[in-house]
Amino acid sequence: MHPKVKTDSEARVADLAIQARDLTRTFGAFTAVDHITFEVRAGEVFGFLGANGAGKTTAIRMLTGLLAPSGGDATVAGHDVRREGEAIKRDIGYMSQRFSLYDDLTVRENIQLYGGIYDLSGTEIRDRTQRMLARLGLEHVEREPVHAIPLGWKQKLALSVALLHEPKIVFLDEPTSGVDPITRRQFWELIYETAHTGTTVLVTTHYMDEAEYCDRISIMVAGRIDAMGTPAELKQQAGVDSIDELFVRLARPAGGRAAQQAGA
Amino acid sequence: MSESTAVVAQGLTKRFDTTVALDNVSFSIAPGELFGFIGPDGAGKTTLFRILATLLIPDAGQARVLGSDVVKDLWTLRSQIGYMPGRFSLYPDLSVEENLRFFASVFGTTIEREYKQIAPIYSQLEPFKTRRAAALSGGMKQKLALCCALVHRPRLLLLDEPTTGVDAVSRREFWDLLGTFKTSGLTIVVSTPYMDEANRCDRVALVQRGHILAVDTPRAITASFDRPLFAVRSSNRYDSLHALREYANTKSVYPFGEALHFADARDDVAPEQIAREASAFLGEHGIADANVTRTDPTIEDTFIARMGAPEGEDRQRGARG
Secondary structure, eight states: OOTTOOOTTTOOGGGEEEEEEEEEEEETTEEEEEEEEEEEETTOEEEEEEOTTSSHHHHHHHHTTSSOOSEEEEEETTEETTTOHHHHHHHEEEEETTTSSOTTSBHHHHHHHHHHHTTOOHHHHHHHHHHHHHHHTOGGGTTSBGGGSOHHHHHHHHHHHHTTTOOSEEEEESTTTTOOHHHHHHHHHHHHHHHHTTOEEEEEOSOHHHHTTSSEEEEEETTEEEEEEOHHHHHHHHTOSOHHHHHHHHHSOSSSGGGGGTTO | OOTTOSEEEEEEEEEETTEEEEEEEEEEEOTTOEEEEEOOTTSSHHHHHHHHTTSSOOSEEEEEETTEETTTTHHHHHTTEEEEOSSOOSOTTSBHHHHHHHHHHHTTOOHHHHHHHHHHHHHHHGGGTTSBGGGSOHHHHHHHHHHHHHTTOOSEEEEESTTTTOOHHHHHHHHHHHHHHHTTTOEEEEEESOGGGGGGSSEEEEEETTEEEEEEOHHHHHHTOOSOEEEEEOSOHHHHHHHHHTOTTEEEEEEETTEEEEEESOSSSOHHHHHHHHHHHHHHTTOTTOEEEEEOOOHHHHHHHHHOSOTTHHHHTTSOO
16 A cells, blocks of 8 residues: 555565564463564554464564563564664554553643653654644643543554654554544554654554554464465455454464463 | 333433433343444443443433343342453452352352353363463453353343453354354343444444444344445555545545445445546546445444544534533
8 A cells, every 4th residue: 555565575674674583482381472584664554463362462572672582583673672672662662552641641741751751852842742732633632631531532642652752663552442433544544644654563453354454464373473464465365355254264273273372 | 011122221311420421322122132232432331231230320211121120120130130241350369160150159059050051151161160260361251251141040141342352263252152142042232342243143233422323133234324335445545545535526435444435425326437436536646556346335334424423523623522
């Protein structure tokens, strides 16, 4: 969907926002992430799918510099995840449905707080706050506590706050749970806009139809990436009508590797 | 009073401070039906389920469940219904088996006595019966909660968002289980924010901000979509969307999976012509490879068409919220 799509051979290292090679993490005898290799290009909307317990969260914790890999390598925005965790944190944004905003602070205070955490100057914080409020149409509630505004507004605000320090990559962890279908689409338009300006978006979701909004997706099963490509490619290869069907086929624990982790 | 209806609600209204959680809601559910309330957070689903489960008293209106009034006959009713709240409400420090044993004992029965009733689900949990509930996966937690809601052999199940936050595979397994229990004649009332789950229900109510937008079979609801719907595919979805927003004949356009869904505002134009003209319009606006084809509306398309403004937008326009 974006004009900057290139074939794999054309994509150069400089265009890669994320590069993981045989990335692995074990906890005792349990292998949570098992030699995953993938690349995400700059400006791409990449859907990171998998059943609960498939290893997505562990993989994301490694990519965000919060957890050391047991094996393999990864670079995020050009920084090594083992040695340059602090540099990674400056270049990424993170939004999760649950923990992104402080409910008792006002809309404006939340933005200012994040600006302070990321060391923006007073002028930068003022300018970006004003621009963000105008773009989201939230000027009329800037002095209201976050708990008093609708969930859909909170989600848009949380995404914008995660982008306040102009990161190269933003990680979105189930960003759209619980909102109405129109609000959910407005949120996806914000994601498209973000990608359009060159920021890479990595998103996890339980809505399989949302997977189809992504440029490319990967599906993790029991610690490994079992499918990766554009939604259209993957559906065509598997001969299915929806990503939901493909997901269930790959991830249903029916005697395969996933069976070992059923109930885990 | 007769049991030709399992649930009947008339004018149910409930306010919390200035928020109207349920606004004059009426519906009825037949015995043995699998009935779904489909809608986003804030639609009033949880408030409605708490009223039906005798845990909350409505400000106005009445509801009868299995012939009993939810306010006056609560003690009769409580042993006849199985309620699974939206938030995980089992004891995290007890094992799978201990949780189930506890809920059985509260209703004066035992796992052994009820084994046949719960077997389709308990057989899946038994391999993990000594595991603490806190250590179960999301999908298994929900299965245990369903098992606990079933152990006293209720005649009606109230399941409030049993599949929220659970992955697509576990969601599907959970609905398969509900299908199994439905065949035994149990009435099942379930709520969900996932529009695609509507198709698993006999009938659904689409709910939004305390109101019921529609009640019918999923097939009748999608059939009520009042105009041809088109899927627009192109290599540039973002620009196509913005172009069609400016198109004079657009009734609605929004992203839908890998395509856009587009409806034309004119009632007197043949579908083929609508497709041709929309495609030509996109061509004039720099999208040469647009492919416009007729598509079947889904529950979600119908919901979008009926819901009006999303939450808060009336406030944004300056009207009172």
